[in-house]
Amino acid sequence: MRSAALDILERPEWVRASASRLTRHGACCDRARAWLVAMARSHDFAVTDGLAFAGPRWLCKRYTWGPTRWPIAWCEAIHADTIDCGVFGAFALEIFRAKGVEAHPAQVLRTYAEASTTHWRAKWAAMPEAFNWIGARVVYHEVTLVHVGGSVARIYDPTDGVWLDPGIRDGHGAHVAVRSEAPVAVTWGAHKLAHGQWTQIGPMPGRPAGA
Amino acid sequence: MANQTIFVSGLHSGPSPSAGLGVARSLRAAFGTCHLIGIDYWAGSSGFHHEVFDDVWLKPSWDLLEQDLYARELAAELARGACWVPNLDLEIAWLARRMPAHRGLLAPSDHALAQTGKPFPAVARRLPFELPPALEMTIPDDEIHAFCRDHSWRVWIKGPYHEAIAVASWPELERARAQLRERWQTDRLSIQAHVRGYEESVAFAAVGGAIADAVYMRKRIVTPEGKTWAGRIGEVPAELLTPIEAAVREIQWTGGAEIELLRDVDGRLWLNEWNPRFPAWVHGATLAGRNLPAALVCRALGLPSPAARPLTGRVEFTRVVLEVPVRAELPLPLLPEPEHGIAGAVGKYGAALSAIVPLLAPEDRVRVAPPQVPAELAADLRDAAAVGATPHRLMFRRTAEAAFAGIPQPARPPRRAAGPAQLRFAYSLKTCPDAEYLALARGAGMLAECISLLEVRRALEAGWSAGDIVLNGPGKWWPSSEPATDGLRAVFCDSVEELERLQTSGRGDRMWGLRLRVPGLRSRFGVAVDDPGAFDRVCTAVAALPPERQLGVHVHMAGTLVGIGHWRDVVESAVVWAAMLEASTGRAVRVLDLGGGYHPDDLGRIPFAEIAAFASSRLASLNEVYVEPGRALTQATMGVVTSVLDVRRRGGQIDEVVVDACIAELPLAQVYPHRIFLFTGGRAVPVARGPVRLLGRICMEDDVLSPGLELPSNIAVGDRLVLSDAGAYERTMSYAFGRAGYP
Numbered sequence: 001m002r003s004a005a006l007d008i009l010e011r012p013e014w015v016r017a018s019a020s021r022l023t024r025h026g027a028c029c030d031r032a033r034a035w036l037v038a039m040a041r042s043h044d045f046a047v048t049d050g051l052a053f054a055g056p057r058w059l060c061k062r063y064t065w066g067p068t069r070w071p072i073a074w075c076e077a078i079h080a081d082t083i084d085c086g087v088f089g090a091f092a093l094e095i096f097r098a099k100g101v102e103a104h105p106a107q108v109l110r111t112y113a114e115a116s117t118t119h120w121r122a123k124w125a126a127m128p129e130a131f132n133w134i135g136a137r138v139v140y141h142e143v144t145l146v147h148v149g150g151s152v153a154r155i156y157d158p159t160d161g162v163w164l165d166p167g168i169r170d171g172h173g174a175h176v177a178v179r180s181e182a183p184v185a186v187t188w189g190a191h192k193l194a195h196g197q198w199t200q201i202g203p204m205p206g207r208p209a210g211a
Numbered sequence: 212m213a214n215q216t217i218f219v220s221g222l223h224s225g226p227s228p229s230a231g232l233g234v235a236r237s238l239r240a241a242f243g244t245c246h247l248i249g250i251d252y253w254a255g256s257s258g259f260h261h262e263v264f265d266d267v268w269l270k271p272s273w274d275l276l277e278q279d280l281y282a283r284e285l286a287a288e289l290a291r292g293a294c295w296v297p298n299l300d301l302e303i304a305w306l307a308r309r310m311p312a313h314r315g316l317l318a319p320s321d322h323a324l325a326q327t328g329k330p331f332p333a334v335a336r337r338l339p340f341e342l343p344p345a346l347e348m349t350i351p352d353d354e355i356h357a358f359c360r361d362h363s364w365r366v367w368i369k370g371p372y373h374e375a376i377a378v379a380s381w382p383e384l385e386r387a388r389a390q391l392r393e394r395w396q397t398d399r400l401s402i403q404a405h406v407r408g409y410e411e412s413v414a415f416a417a418v419g420g421a422i423a424d425a426v427y428m429r430k431r432i433v434t435p436e437g438k439t440w441a442g443r444i445g446e447v448p449a450e451l452l453t454p455i456e457a458a459v460r461e462i463q464w465t466g467g468a469e470i471e472l473l474r475d476v477d478g479r480l481w482l483n484e485w486n487p488r489f490p491a492w493v494h495g496a497t498l499a500g501r502n503l504p505a506a507l508v509c510r511a512l513g514l515p516s517p518a519a520r521p522l523t524g525r526v527e528f529t530r531v532v533l534e535v536p537v538r539a540e541l542p543l544p545l546l547p548e549p550e551h552g553i554a555g556a557v558g559k560y561g562a563a564l565s566a567i568v569p570l571l572a573p574e575d576r577v578r579v580a581p582p583q584v585p586a587e588l589a590a591d592l593r594d595a596a597a598v599g600a601t602p603h604r605l606m607f608r609r610t611a612e613a614a615f616a617g618i619p620q621p622a623r624p625p626r627r628a629a630g631p632a633q634l635r636f637a638y639s640l641k642t643c644p645d646a647e648y649l650a651l652a653r654g655a656g657m658l659a660e661c662i663s664l665l666e667v668r669r670a671l672e673a674g675w676s677a678g679d680i681v682l683n684g685p686g687k688w689w690p691s692s693e694p695a696t697d698g699l700r701a702v703f704c705d706s707v708e709e710l711e712r713l714q715t716s717g718r719g720d721r722m723w724g725l726r727l728r729v730p731g732l733r734s735r736f737g738v739a740v741d742d743p744g745a746f747d748r749v750c751t752a753v754a755a756l757p758p759e760r761q762l763g764v765h766v767h768m769a770g771t772l773v774g775i776g777h778w779r780d781v782v783e784s785a786v787v788w789a790a791m792l793e794a795s796t797g798r799a800v801r802v803l804d805l806g807g808g809y810h811p812d813d814l815g816r817i818p819f820a821e822i823a824a825f826a827s828s829r830l831a832s833l834n835e836v837y838v839e840p841g842r843a844l845t846q847a848t849m850g851v852v853t854s855v856l857d858v859r860r861r862g863g864q865i866d867e868v869v870v871d872a873c874i875a876e877l878p879l880a881q882v883y884p885h886r887i888f889l890f891t892g893g894r895a896v897p898v899a900r901g902p903v904r905l906l907g908r909i910c911m912e913d914d915v916l917s918p919g920l921e922l923p924s925n926i927a928v929g930d931r932l933v934l935s936d937a938g939a940y941e942r943t944m945s946y947a948f949g950r951a952g953y954p
Contacts, residue, residue, distance in 0.1 A: 034791040042730040042784040048776040
């Protein structure tokens, strides 16, 4: 954790954070995981499209993004209507791995203006057990790193159903730092991501007035 | 450059904008005092009114334009030192044919254009892009249908220069083909497989085969018409730019161009189209610091080019909608009087551009190849000559025998414990319950697949035992007056409620199962599992089955409607669900039933043994995989012999032919292509697609048996045709409308 990104890890829990993990009750959760994988195969169209790395786009059509009460078990998560990026990330990881794609959890820090974050903060305040992901300058977000060959990786954001663009470094929604849980170093665009470390990839936003 | 005159055409800035306005704004940005003249061929072209133009030329639409005069006007302006930057594809093609090369005419030559035309651009061999599968649409309809099935009915019908329509079924394809043929006045259309990918582009400016500048663009926001609304400009990667430069050099390209690409998520780049002009978003690149139109003009005039500049920080652009005042000297065209229909009157930009097409390709009418005729069908058609009264549905016996001969006999002894599940073929009585077909099916060792108790009775009467009958469908216990034969081989329920009733029925069938409604499919049949609660309910019902009852899973989606790849996705998905059902209930799945709906030509192409092996790898206790060939066995084995009742002409040419068959005999006439034959000199000759509509005998507007056939000018009342591919549901869904007796 020697990265310059440490400077903007505003909350101690972000420093310690690794990928969100869903808990397991027992057989009910095994069935829930299997249901998720079967749903993903039905929406994959692997033969029709001939694509190995197609992401689970159906997730963000089926589930609404919002606060999740943690901890949450698999059998509870699949029944939920609203899930946060940690659950989205856990779902996507399970789906990529089930179809034989090497995937790992990853986290990003993103910049957003107060005009957006004040609303999210209010929404999350209604659920005290939810993860505190909104900082003064950046927000914490969970994504999925997909190994596409050699040391090359791409990053899928299952919450929005998009592949992140490593060239976007500043502005609304830009990712200024990335943390990969891939066991080895990988390259993402022009960036090299070491295992378990926050890597700064964009300019830090200034501190808001009075912060 | 102070007084340089530059003509720019293609000015309409609507939902599908031309590039002229963006080109002009870029030129103005580079050469503040040049003299910019905008050209278009419709008074409503909105770009006329933009302040960027010093002057405008409104020319007549292309169907009224005096071409010789226009060519002389253009040549005179070029001789005076003007530059001409055309931005309409068809106009560019006309210029290439009509105008000699000139340093001020910044457009590709006819030779260069020919290297980039659809659907197989020769220049593609120089480029590091894959080409989506495509076909010229001059092949017979049954081959076009096969292409669509191969690509899972995700295809585009494309015009000869631009315009593409996505189609997902045969009726949609027919509509799109008719629409494009009408618009472009040619049969030179093509069909291209859809590629699932991001839309990206390389745009460049070149003179004499040398690229002056190039940029890469990734679309960020796309309009409902698929047009760019916002995008991100970047450098062209070296691994793409080098081969593009080589290709441009080889074909000696001059002018702007846009290479439209599709990038799939696996990283492959596909060449969609090579457009012979700048893209409409070209000013977005100028805002990012790369002015392609200026680079083009500078290179053409031998002026020092603006140094290749790095992109600015503002590499993203978007469009906005702006109102601008209309030039006083060019008032807007009046709207035509609203017509009777509910569609409002709209502008007709580009409506006459297609008038250029016949000028570009004035050769003879495109000839479409007639369908191929297999040997068995040729022999069967000879029997059709002996038919008396018409219309008459005729069994093609040799074709039927050949189809059933292709069914592998059941393996003896049955499956070994360690091997893959055994394939068993089941004949669907609904695809033809006639005695000849039932005998063929029994001879081929097939099981019987029924969807009602009446069909069960028919199967028993034909000699099948109850233990060889598979009962399917949402209303399988109908009619209640019929005894519900017990001891069937398999019963697949269409709902959880039906399975629960079965548990209390006291029946002793060998196997009970469920038809799955695989998520992502639009189907009214089967048990939904796309909700965890619904799946839990399925599991509860399955877990409660008597232990002695075997469990099966049925999946069905017509391959002829969704295509082969999609069908396989559905089947593999069903296997995954079956495995999950096993894991969740502790009940082993013993049978997998693959429903019918295959096209006759696909039955031999689908690797059922491979699919059985895949299923066995996921379902350890799987004993049997039932394959229901359905219409694949019977569709091609019948024809309707029909007689000509009326021959109608327009302008001396045959326009429509009425026959005594109709959609009552061929209720699916418009759902898939039928091979049609004309008796000439005692022989049945295959008929190609052509201009003559074939109409049925009944007074229904949709009684159109073919939208177009190539029929001889001497066809006469009483001549006979055979409409083949009239078995299966054409046989069993036919009805009595228009005949003397009704049921």
